Amino acid sequence: MAQCVQSVQEFIQDSFVPMVAVLCSEDAEKVTRKNNLNFSELLRPFCRLTSEGHMRDPSNQLQVVKNLRISVNNVVTRPTVPSSGVPGHAHRRLLSEVVLTCQPAEGGVANVITAGDYDLNISATTPWFEAYRESFLQSMPASDHEFLNHYLACLLVVSSSEAVPVEKFLKLSQEQHRIQHSGEYTNPKWFIPNTLKYYVLLHDMSQGDEQRADSVYEDMKQRYGAQGCYLLKVNSRTAAAGADEQIPDPWSQYLHKSSLQSQVQLGPRLSVPSIYLLMYRTSEVDGHDSEEKGDLDNTHPLQLDTPSDTPGSLDALRAVAVETKPPPLATGVAAATSHGACLTLNDHDRIRLFIQEFTFRGLLPHIEKNIRQLNDQLVSRKGLSRSLFSATKKWFGGGKVPEKSIAELKNTSGLLYPPEAPELQIRKMADLCFLVQLYDLAYSCYHTAKKDFLSDQAMLYAAGALEMAAVSAFLQVGAPRPYPAHYMDTAIQTYRDVSKNMVLAERCALLSAEVLKSQAKYSDAATLLIKMTSEDSDLRSALLLEQAAHCFINMRNPMVRKFAFHMILAGHRFSKAGQKRHALRCYCQAMQVYKGKGWSLAEDHINFTIGRQSFTLRQPENAVTAFRHILTNDSQQTSTQQGAFLREYLYVYKNVTGACEVALPQLPLPCINSSATRVYFGHERRLAEGEKQAATHVSLDQEFDRDLAAMWQDLEEQVVAAAKRGVVPATFQSTQCCLNSQTDNLRFPLAVVEEPIIVEVVFRNPLKVPLVLSDLSLLWKFTLKDFNRPQEDSVGDAVPISNEKEASVPRARLKLLPHQTGQLNILGLVYNLASTSSTGDTINTAEGTSVRGRQDLEIQGPRLNQTKEEKTSVSHGPDRRLDPTITPPMPLLEVFFLQFPTALLCGEIRKAYVEFCNMSRVTLCGLRVASTHPDFFTFGSSSLATPLTPLSPTSFENCSAYKTLATPPGATPGSVAAVTLVSEGDFGSGTGLRGGGIPLGEGTLKPGESTQLPMWLRGPDQEGVHEIHFLFYYESAEKGGKISHRVLRHTVFICASRSLSVRATACRSNTLPEEEEEEEEERNGSMLVFVDVENINSSEAGVREFHIAQVSSSSKQWRLHKCINPAEDKGLSLSAASQKGLQIAAEKYTFADLSLGNELIITSTTPCADFFFRRCQPLDSLRPPVAMETQGRHSRSQGVGHGGGDKDIAGVVRKCNEVDLDIIILWKAFVVEDNKQVILEGQLHVALQTIDKEACSLTQKEEAQEMVLLKFKPELPPPMTRPSMEQLSHLIKTNLQYPESYSHPFNQKSLCMVPVTLTLSNCSLAQVDVIIDLRHKTTSPESLEVHGSFTWLGQTQFKMQLGAQEVMRVQLRACFLHAGVYNLGTPRVFAKLADQGAMCETSQQTATPALIIIINST
């Protein structure tokens, strides 16, 4: 139970006070009426006696009566509460009204109770409960079984203005007698037959003659004795005087608070409270008149309502009350507020004095006398009756009567004692004693009475006696005996179960609970209170449950959860009783316990109820907050429940926003996954326009890929480096078009004016019911900023930014279009939220309520983890994704591709067109491109190709991508190789292919301008799907902007299918060119190249056949000379000649074209040469240094200068085996495509590096991989300290020169001598020691058989030294004995490097069989 203002003793004392009735003459009534009061009201504030009274108890001891209060009431002859114990509607409404008007003060002091880990904020006092209790007790009906609220005395009031006051007194006295004794009225009840009559002469000072009043009073004294009458002078204040005098209004607290209850208590005689004053004005006036005449059939004002008193009418009533408060009621309100207008402070004192006089001179002696009288009666009867009673009981009842159970006694509950029964006399005496605070005596009397009643089975009486016995036992000074709680329990049980009198039971429970509370027996009090809750009265149940809850929390070990639970029960009952405000308060207090403890169902329930109650109480903000809790929690409710919650929330929310539209409130739904927000700068990607295919660039549809992002950044870095002449500026930041959670968002992103900003927001619906969002738009803030440039387009402060919705939940894309430069902050989202109609799946937003609200976008940056402090604490960096800076206009490039293929054969050359458009209003320049596959495409070289290529794609039809030249008709194909000399630098590859510039007409693109460029593509050498990325880089022509450059990305997928496989081998040619003029120069410089071409195309592509159109070579040293057997299908043998003379121009490449068809393709121009160079480049640049060493392409120059060392030998030896020749195979494929034959062209490259080693067009990649592996062994020892045998066997090239056939007349001369020249040429650049051994190998019998028939003549062993590339001829002679065919190739040549003494000579590669025919000429 909550704390009360009054102490228990005060409370109980005030609950039972002596009652005094008032009978008032009409004139007297008029006198008091001036003050807007009737007589009893006039007295009420002064009814508490401040001084002590004295009286003697029956044993003649003086007792002090302290702090006595009396209750003065008008005589009401109608029963207010039916005696059945069920309170009437009017009574109920009164109580409900009392509770309703008593609300906790707003922001009142609430104390914090800490229980366990709960901190509860609870108001300690419950004034509404006290008000309820007070009015409840005061409105207790007088009943027969007790006398406590029976009238003890009657005040007869007559005005001095009456013509004959004494007569009037007589009349009133008679009326009182009639009321009490005629038996016509059951109400009011009177305590004692001879009621004390006290005669009061009321004198109006302002009107009457004071002298006359005095004389009448003297007369009265004569008649009634000085003790029995009084002259009360009031209204001494004149209207004029009183204007400025401030008189306290003691009536206000009595009358205002309890205006209604007095109405019920006192009936129509009292001035009715303001509200009813108006409503029932006519009936009231009537009532007054009739009442004065004693007409008892007068209608009670509240009675009028009774027929229509349905449960709902309470609200209606209140509504009326609220409505009628304003001015129209001024009369009523004014009347009610200004009480005692004609009374001065002197008058107040007079009234006070009067009460004191009355009590001490009249009432207390009267009571004392009666007690004494009763006591005498009882004592005289006691000896006899007691013994008689008990004796008869013993004799007849067998002494077991009192132990009978209550159930058995039920039938006797109706027992009624006659008013003069001796048992009732005891009770009467007890009550009297109790009223004047003689608690000892009262207790013993109650105790005696209880025994008597119980023995008589008069349960109602017994219960009353028990109740009062317990109370008086408690009130005894010094508490000689413990409080008999069981008395109370029995009493309550009896009242409730036997007598069915809930009012009495409730009174008893209230008293008992208060007493228990004062003894800190909270648990018992709570049990008692909870027991009293029942279905019949929601208000009572609610109040008692609330008190029980307070009991739980006030226990020594606070039972927080029980408190909360009972608070909820109380709140429920309050809401049923229509006390919404109290219900809300209860739920709110309980919420403190349930909040955040994981009891989600309970929490939801409470929140929901709070939301509802708040809404009905017009506190929609609170309602919205409460509902928000339900919806944001990860609710465990079912979907239907959630749907209900949502609908309710939306409905409430709508009403809130309807009320105040200024600031849009935050919506809890749906959840925004703010970290997943993506921001995209720039226009949306345009899709293909007809033939044109736009650059893919970046779009929001792409998922973020870390590897890809790194790749793009790498590309950008390269292209920037290329643009800035090889240096990447320190401030370089890669362009980010799409910001998401994984990108670096520490800087303010830059956005360009007039280019849209697209924000993608990701939603999550935590509920199980669908939500409908509509009219999404962004909330933003814009700060204008000047970038040292006058603002031409002064739009004003209002910067129009368009918003548009793009996608539905769960992602929404919203677009902003900035029109001015400045700083933009995107703050949040505004949208309409609606729930779907629950019927069916059709989304019907029009029907459901939709509300508009906002949600802020707050993105938490990444967790900082750099410094120690950051590591130890959790701090997050900023995330500036949503705060773009709007910069001045920048050029905007769009790239379109025309005729861009998706599938190519490996090595296929295709021509496509690229269109560059400048979409902005700023000139664009410095266009560059970088790609992950630079060998895939070329724009051609600016100097050579541009004039020759057809400028528009339409003229391209069926034309070859190559520049061709018709071969002279007479020439046989493949006979002569055309030779061109080309420098690598011409193809623009010197600066590095990555990030190469794009040849634009004037180097700039004007605003709105577009230009088309041809572009050659070559199918990748590896089959499969290739992902090729392009990065276009461009700058603004106006320098100094915040953005230094912009980029455009493009990704294509090319599917490469297999075409041809080319394998080529270079062999040293042993034959010396015979008839050429440059014999001297090219003597040892010829080589045979074997090219094998295989069609490895799988047939599905529709390729019918491949034609080898041309074979070209490209080398710094070699060129293709002629085709040796062009007719053969399988392979080509080509001879190559060394270009020794060109050694000076080492950086130049010689292109030698050997056409096999009737068209000569000039390979030294775009695109063929481009691709050739591009193919070389990446290989070189990708290879690690070690690989470069072994590669040998560039090692020539290094190798020469060094002398000595093993490494040198290897180099020298290797070099003589090296060829540096690239073969370019140009082919044509006939492909059937859509029933049309299409000729595709292509080129394949084979790089020949070593003699006799087969090189293949397809294996390059594998080689490269092997080389890459070396990267991981940086400390690799120098490769091959000793050249292998095989390599060493290539040092010397031998050649035999002899006549093919030789006629010799064997008849004439048996020996045939043939001169043979053996030519030795040193292939290396070092001195070589050579040993020639002509002896036939004897160990090989086979060779003897074949060749044995000839012999070398002369010196058979030579030893010589050959200088670098020196050619030496040795003249030999062979001797034949018979005619026939002989193999001359028997000389064995051994060679070793001259300065390597330790090495033994290695056998050189033997020459091919050299056959000679010896003919017998005879």
Place this chain on the structure above:
Amino acid sequence: MHQVRLQIKGSDVARYSYSIHMQISAVLQSWSKPKNYPLFIRSVPIQNELKFHYTVHTSLDVVEEKISAVGKAMADQRELYLGLLYPTEDYKVYGYVTNSKVKFVIVVDSSNTSLRDNEIRSMFRKLHNSFTDVMCNPFYNPGDTIQSKAFDSIVSAMMVQAS
């Protein structure tokens, strides 16, 4: 853990409800989780679940009272089974507290006469055993809501058995 059976006006529908509460013992007070939050609640049928939640939550007061009533020294030898916590009009609420202060509550329909003290006691013991199994699971994070299937099935079996 609590189990409830109640009769609805004539029709013989049985209701059960089980729940488990955990209180972090004083040693582990540094945990940020709130005390006395539900680990596992099960009720059959689910129509009136809210009411049972309230009942179980309120019963924690009584459990705490009973625990604190036992002296510190006696705490070790204390009987885990707390017996009938309190009777309401319709239900009987039984309590059980493990040594680690995990609370089990069973709410039974008061008209169910087949469940006497012994049965309830054995149910608690069974419950405790299976709860121990749950705690032994290395993947179970103490303090999390119990989502073990084994535990769930044992509880269900008990509810069916007791019906």
